[in-house]
Amino acid sequence: MNALHAFVEGIGVWSATLADFAALKAQERGESVAAPPARPPASMLPASERRRAPESVLLAVEVASQAVAMSGREAGELPCVFSSAYGDQLISDYMCATLAQAPTELSPTRFHNSVHNAPAGYWTIATGCHAPSSAITAGHASFGAGLLEAASLCITEQQPVLLVCSDIAGHGPIGEMSGSQAAFGCALVLSPQAGERSLMRLDLTLEPHAGSMLHPAPRTGAWQEANPTASAAWSLMQNLVRGSGECTVAAAETLALRIVMETSA
């Protein structure tokens, strides 16, 4: 198998301590950065939607907006892939609790917001995007599988693609199962060709039967371990800050995705 090549044109990041990619770069330089507001601003959403939208949607839309703004692309023209290990765990907790007690009182709005593709739905509605949109999950490999899917779409369709990977903190009994204790999202705009907007080039290669290599490292207490997307994406995020480097992420249970990054000339 030959490597897939894709060019990064935009990057979005959000966590409780990082408002965007600039903040991440500053933090990696050792500077102190101001914490963002508690709710991701998600200013791309109309005000009425922003008030109604669940946290999972605000987070995904926020990082998507950042990446698209950096790329200078038209949001409505980008096919998009939204990846999340657990989807909206707050709504899952609400729904399961309500169904256990008073099932006929279930909120219709929360139900339609519970679909895994709610962020993709809100995003395409807000941006007038008629291009294909997808919502995927792959357990602890959700970040790598999302990157592989976005790169595949980008290269087969020969057009730029938006990738959004995010998970919110869990809550209640289902939160105990996910172990997700913090919110984190990141987004990339990937293009099949090098151009004026290219920031870095990614060479992606699958490495099969990599089971032992993909076992999680011993926990160090680092903050990103509290979120499945953050822990999977963190090595790539650091390379994005540097503009180069190599890392390996899980694309499936025993399938590794090797990501070699070079600064785009």
Added chain:
Amino acid sequence: MPVPIQPLAVSAYTVTSALGHGLESHVAALSATRGGLRQNDFSSAPLACWIGRVDGVEDAALPAAHAVWECRNNRLAWLGLHQDRFLERALDVRQRYGAARVALVLGTSTASIGATEEAYRRLDDEGHMPPDLRRPLIHAPHSLAGFVAEALGLEGPCLTVSTACSSSAKVFANAERLIQLGLADAAVVGGVDTLCDSVLFGFNALELVSPEPCRPFDQARRGISIGEAAGFALLERVGMAPHAPRLLGYGESSDAHHMSTPHPEGLGAELALRDALARANLHADQVDYINLHGTASLKNDEVEAALVTRAFPTTTRASSTKGFTGHTLGAAGILEAAFALQAIERGLVPANLGCTTPDRACGPQFALEVEQRAIDVALSNSFGFGGNNACLAFGRAPA
């Protein structure tokens, strides 16, 4: 417009739904226009509606080696894998290409949320899940594909697509991309969704559930009947199975209109259709049969009927099979892809069960009764919440 794809062979496929286990029971029911809906005997609290429930799911216990994945949705997956020798065919493909060269892409809307619901009904005094359900893997949306990957021993790219009711149609597109790029030599695609309180009471809250068996495209339709199903298909390059029916194309689009209501002019549905035809290198007048999304919701059927009427000649036949199976949500794509494939392989155009007085938007394309005729090209429509649309194009292998 997209460029045409190289067709892929659908070298094996199977479905299990309220109509029975495996393809033969489905063909028998469709041929006799015998529906599979029953009065709701499933939800944890009473709800007057009709459902498409699969018999025997409760008895399909997983082998001890896979016990960590135990839940009703994975039992339905396991039951489904055993029909039409699909499990053996999949293991044969793994043997032929190697475990890492076979992709697995499955669609589901609710995965095993039914197990999470049960855990919440049985919380202990301190509010924790009961010990037998403290299994994190089944409380995540990847539960289905995680289980099937382990059961089939597949180690290639593995993905769950969860875009509501288009989920297991879109998996064909994901798989085609992976094979086209050489990231896999073959793919197991499909989907499984089981009945659960979330969807029964959720669609009820949206006032979309019919109190009677659903009647797609009928003027007097009153909403959907929810069903459950499992289905799987094997995709390979055509040289490996030259006589098998083929995936000719697929189209995907977004409505950009509303979270739970389709675009009033069917804009996204038509984009997905045009995209699928372009990828399949087909014109609308070459389409012999369309298995419609046809949920029996007021809005979907009106919009979809108008699209069929304006986009296809009178020679194209069209029907919704949801009157037989109910709306199987994330499994609808694969179930109805199998009906499109059976239309090609058996010349079987299913009746639009439940429709006696068609909506005024319906044209002469609608097949109200079962028909036997040669079908060379068949489409399948699947549209989901969030305005997520997919259209699949299948065709007969050249003689």
